[in-house]
Amino acid sequence: MRHRIAVVGGGPGGLAFARVLHHHGCPVTVLERDSAPDARPPGGTLDLHQGLGQLALDKAGLLAEFQALSRPEGQAMRILDTAGTVLRDWRPRPDEQANPEIDRGQLRDLLLGSLDVQWGREVAQVVPGTGEGVLVHFADGRQETFDLVVGADGAWSRVRPAVSPVTPQYAGVTSVETAIDDIDSRHPNLAQLVGDGSVAVYGVNRSLVAQRNSGGHVKVYTTFRAPLDWHADLDLTDVEATRSHLRALFDGWATPVLDLLGHGTAFVRRPIHVLPVSHTWAHVRGVTLLGDAAHLMPPLGAGANLAMLDGAELAESIAADPEDLDEAVRAFEERMWVRAGRWAAITTAGLERLVSPDPAEALALFEQVHG
Numbered sequence: 417m418r419h420r421i422a423v424v425g426g427g428p429g430g431l432a433f434a435r436v437l438h439h440h441g442c443p444v445t446v447l448e449r450d451s452a453p454d455a456r457p458p459g460g461t462l463d464l465h466q467g468l469g470q471l472a473l474d475k476a477g478l479l480a481e482f483q484a485l486s487r488p489e490g491q492a493m494r495i496l497d498t499a500g501t502v503l504r505d506w507r508p509r510p511d512e513q514a515n516p517e518i519d520r521g522q523l524r525d526l527l528l529g530s531l532d533v534q535w536g537r538e539v540a541q542v543v544p545g546t547g548e549g550v551l552v553h554f555a556d557g558r559q560e561t562f563d564l565v566v567g568a569d570g571a572w573s574r575v576r577p578a579v580s581p582v583t584p585q586y587a588g589v590t591s592v593e594t595a596i597d598d599i600d601s602r603h604p605n606l607a608q609l610v611g612d613g614s615v616a617v618y619g620v621n622r623s624l625v626a627q628r629n630s631g632g633h634v635k636v637y638t639t640f641r642a643p644l645d646w647h648a649d650l651d652l653t654d655v656e657a658t659r660s661h662l663r664a665l666f667d668g669w670a671t672p673v674l675d676l677l678g679h680g681t682a683f684v685r686r687p688i689h690v691l692p693v694s695h696t697w698a699h700v701r702g703v704t705l706l707g708d709a710a711h712l713m714p715p716l717g718a719g720a721n722l723a724m725l726d727g728a729e730l731a732e733s734i735a736a737d738p739e740d741l742d743e744a745v746r747a748f749e750e751r752m753w754v755r756a757g758r759w760a761a762i763t764t765a766g767l768e769r770l771v772s773p774d775p776a777e778a779l780a781l782f783e784q785v786h787g
Contacts, residue, residue: 419741421562424542436475447537452535459520461627468721492506495616496615496670504783504786550564568705571712617669618778622665624638624669638662640771
């Protein structure tokens with residue numbers, strides 16, 4: 417029996433789900449609200465863990481291609497204090513493959529392959545239990561019915577309300593992102609500061625992290641504790657005003673560190689929202705969630721990895737028992753909830769230590785991870 421299966425969202429989790437189903441010869445439709453793959457910037461770089469994101473790629477038959485694209489040297493991590501003194505300078509071994517980096521755009525293209533993606537299909541609502549299956553209402557007024565709808569549509573999922581009334585809550589921490597282009601040729605001193613991977617500086621209730629992407633592109637993130645409306649009197653499209661505001665927030669930090677804020681041409685506010693650590697729901701026939709839609713947690717390197725493994729495992733569960741689609745989904749949900757709860761607890765505690773009144777907590781966490 418061929419089921420009508422749709423996944424809402426063309427991010428890493430949704431594409432991993434579709435790609436593994438495709439690998440097993442099962443048809444699936446990807447519904448993506450963006451009008452094209454390059455309709456918006458793909459974002460920064462991702463470190464894919466051996467037992468999570470890399471495992472998902474292996475299940476999709478894409479691990480060798482990932483290894484050819486990834487940057488193992490990007491695992492390097494340098495930590496400074498606010499005076500610019502190097503506290504730790506960790507560099508991976510040449511054969512280190514625990515968490516190699518890959519640009520999000522490269523990962524997206526790798527997963528896309530020849531998948532059936534319907535671009536520009538924004539989902540407005542998902543209604544289960546209609547008799548004919550699960551009814552998907554699109555923003556343009558059209559409707560379509562499926563046997564299974566998988567919500568892989570992120571923090572503000574349009575699928576989640578079909579199974580859970582819970583919505584993300586602000587974690588009290590905000591990140592503001594900017595970027596530096598052609599850093600090696602235009603800003604060699606900053607390129608040396610960042611190194612092959614990342615440089616991080618931790619202060620009282622705030623941090624500044626710069627992370628190398630491919631092609632000489634560096635993402636710079638300031639993170640700090642603040643009310644959700646901290647920017648109410650600030651025009652974030654005014655680059656100079658925003659830069660001045662952030663420099664004041666990090667007043668007294670070493671000049672080379674603050675120089676990382678001096679070259680971006682735009683600033684993007686990213687308040688950190690989370691779902692409850694143990695978010696679960698009563699099973700609903702024909703609908704499920706994965707990735708951030710199911711278990712949004714602080715962005716400490718686990719989100720995309722978990723989303724991809726969620727997608728791959730759900731696809732394998734369906735492929736292994738295609739005659740009992742509902743039981744395959746139930747079994748997946750039980751496994752996912754256990755793993756997601758464990759990682760949500762880890763990342764929640766990690767955020768508390770990385771944006772802490774005591775910067776020594778961040779250094780201690782680094783030692784724990786790299787020890």
